[in-house]
Amino acid sequence: MLFSIESCVLGKEKLGEIDYLVELLTPKGKIWAVAKGAQKSRRRFLNLLEDLTFLRAHLRRSKKGNLPILEKVDLLFLSERARRDLKTYIFFSYVSEVLSKISYSGLSSDYFEFIKKFIKEIDLYGVPFLAKTYFEQKLLLYLGMALNWESCVKCGRIPNRLAFLNISSGGILCVDCKTERNQPVERPVLELLQNIARLPVCFKNLENLEKSKIFEEKYLKKACEISEISFFFFLPFEIKSLKFLKNLNNGVGDEED
Ligand SMILES: [Zn+2]
Incomplete structure (x- = not known):
């Protein structure tokens, strides 16, 4: 049949x-x-x-x-860019390797549509510095493991000044709920993570975030670091292509061509 x-x-x-x-x-x-x-x-x-x-x-x-x-x-x-541009090729290897490791029975057609749009944006725009972070945060969302970057995961209040990282409980804590072990997250880093999590699949917006004066390079790098830690905390895979990708991603704002 x-x-x-x-x-x-x-x-x-x-x-x-x-x-x-x-x-x-x-x-x-x-x-x-x-x-x-x-x-x-x-x-x-x-x-x-x-x-x-x-x-x-x-x-x-x-x-x-x-x-x-x-x-x-x-x-x-089929992405033509992946055939001629090394950075895109390596990024694609990373994405397919991650997707291949995920065997989640609740996969929905929304998840499939997200992957499709995401691949098409990369084909159009190349690989923005935040592409990996965006992919990680959205994937966690579609898998039902989205991190809460908006409000305290314990009491639900929106931290007005300081927020503290608590990945194992799924996001951030306010100053009243934190313990000594929780590291503070700088405001611009938190805002970056919030923005990334809210963005629809549109790399123009992603690139605008990168160019925004509020988000200096150190904040971009910190947000990427936190995102990667949270991603592999919930999806503890060994990804072979990650090393190659990180070598490429060392310079913020590099043109891919
Ligand atoms: Zn709290």
Whole structure:
């Protein structure tokens, strides 16, 4: 029985001598499918089984317990930028590696649409300094683990001056609820995190945040640091491409081209 579904390629692995096992993210969750003969004849899939390519996948259900067979693919979207720009290529490796590790059964079509929009923005604008932080904070949101950067996670009050970081309880604490262990978060850093969490998928706005005079480089870097710690606190994966990405990201405001 044949069926078709919009998919985003998250990765592939060799299966025996000639086939590939392909990991696909779909609006209904993840699918593993067998691309027969794809190792021998790359033309069969027109080299489209690359990370973060959007396809209409035509699949055939096989016998019970076996993985579906990928019969044919139609290209929906492929980032040209990722093929010519190293920074985008490495960022895509990071994104697909993270998405591949997440096996959350509650994946929704909203989550899929977010990934699609996000990839398209990167194709248009390249990789802004805050792209990784934005991706981390939004992903946590779609996974139901969003951090609360707005109000004290204990008493619910909005801290009027000082806020203190408490990632393990999911956000910030006010001055009355904090303990000695909680580090204060500088106001601009907190505002940056709040802004990032609220932004729709629009890199123009993200770039405006980066350029804003309120958010000096040290604040941008601190917000990125806090975001990364919180992300890997809730999703403790080992991501191989992270090291490469961080080497690239060392300079704020570098042009990607
Ligand atoms: Zn409080």
